[in-house]
Amino acid sequence: MWYFKSIKNLYYNLLKAKSRILYGRPILVLMYHRVNDIKDDKLGQLTVSVKNFENQLRYFKDKYQILKLNEDWTSLKKSGLVITFDDGYADNIINALPLLEKYQIPATIFITTLNINTDKEFWWDRLGFDYSYCDELFYLPNFKERASKSNDTYKSITAYLNPLSNEDKERWFLKFEKINQIPFSPRDEYRSLNNLELKLLSEHPLITLGIHTHNHYPLENLTYEEQKRELILSIEKLDELTPNNIKYLALPHGSYNSETYKLISELNFSGSLLANNYYSSEKNKFSKKINRILIPDIKDKELLNYIKRFDF
Ligand SMILES: [Zn+2]
Known part of the structure; x- marks a missing residue:
């Protein structure tokens, strides 16, 4: 369907020309x-x-x-x-x-x-270390059931931690590292x-x-x-x-x-x-x-x- 592609290209080039006239170079x-x-x-x-x-x-x-x-x-x-x-x-x-x-x-x-x-490391780097270190099945603070590793789990931990204050984050990390026996200490390259x-x-x-x-x-x-x-x-x-x-x-x-x-x-x-x-x-x-x-x-x-x- 070559003509679809060339119509798309024409449309793109028109938009580009319009943008350059209105706002100058990108x-x-x-x-x-x-x-x-x-x-x-x-x-x-x-x-x-x-x-x-x-x-x-x-x-x-x-x-x-x-x-x-x-x-x-x-x-x-x-x-x-x-x-x-x-x-x-x-x-x-x-x-x-x-x-x-x-x-x-x-x-x-x-x-x-x-x-x-x-x-000190930023919290996302510390989480990166802790998460890589812990077992395939691991404990989350305040949950009895173990969680299993997946992109979604990682995303939801990040979303949970992001709005917390630094003090609350620190408390969460100390618990998380304790229950999963993670030997975290700050790394110089971070x-x-x-x-x-x-x-x-x-x-x-x-x-x-x-x-x-x-x-x-x-x-x-x-x-x-x-x-x-x-x-x-x-x-x-x-x-x-x-x-x-x-x-x-x-x-x-x-x-x-x-x-x-x-x-x-x-x-x-x-x-x-x-x-x-x-x-x-x-x-x-x-x-x-x-x-x-x-x-x-x-x-x-x-x-x-x-x-x-x-x-x-
Ligand atoms: Zn940033």
């Missing part, structure tokens, strides 16, 4: 978390290997106009591309920065300030950036720091006051190290409500970063809602095909 704001060769990334898609990251940077440098978040996004000569990292893992400076320097590519790193300068590393990054000409809140709670579940505390606390934590003039916020889990945008304008943020797998354009700059695309651990042809559908 800007692909990429969302990374980790650049690391660890193999046990349970949630998947949060870690890109060092080799693939370099392959990706080389491709972007060649094909796109690389931009910073706070640059002018109008009158581009090519499609634009912006690199961002969420969470604030130490491997951002250890593995990603040397490659960003090699290719002279700027990036913004969004810091979750909760674990900075500690050896730590957050420390004070010295953050100071170096904040002074680095290629790097801009932004916030990813203090506790990484989904903001849509919080009141105006609670959200305000999350934002102010994370700004203060970073400013203690060095004055940063934080202007951008990456929303944990891409989650927000109308109070979030009240705060973004009250606190004079230049923009918020979503997690919706969609391309951006200059109009996103004005609305302060910047779409982002999650980049998986892929390279070469697979990368090309993946990125093509966002290059609108």
Whole structure:
């Protein structure tokens, strides 16, 4: 049915032309978390290997106009591309920065300030370890029946833990590890950036720091006051190290409500970063809602095909 395909292509090209006339060239704001060769990334898609990251940077440098978040996004000569990292893992400076320097590519790193300068892991990484370690049939706190491992079970544990406070999460983990006899202790390759590393990054000409809140709670579940505390606390934590003039916020889990945008304008943020797998354009700059695309651990042809559908 070749004609279906060509009608579809024609339709796609018309949409593309319309979008370029209305909003200018697309800007692909990429969302990374980790650049690391660890193999046990349970949630998947949060870690890109060092080799693939370099392959990706080389491709972007060649094909796109690389931009910073706070640059002018109008009158581009090519499609634009912006690199961002969420969470604030130490491997951002250890593995990603040397490659960003090699290719002279700027990036913004969004810091979750909760674990900075500690050896603590984020709860999703701890869950990844615990879940891989426990038996095929395992116990959940407060349930007599044993649960069995499956993608659905893992998803429902994640959904249960996500909105809990850090104190409640800690209590859950201690119980879970006890009843399943899991010897968890924080692993160095899962730590957050420390004070010295953050100071170096904040002074680095290629790097801009932004916030990813203090506790990484989904903001849509919080009141105006609670959200305000999350934002102010994370700004203060970073400013203690060095004055940063934080202007951008990456929303944990891409989650927000109308109070979030009240705060973004009250606190004079230049923009918020979503997690919706969609391309951006200059109009996103004005609305302060910047779409982002999650980049998986892929390279070469697979990368090309993946990125093509966002290059609108
Ligand atoms: Zn995050």
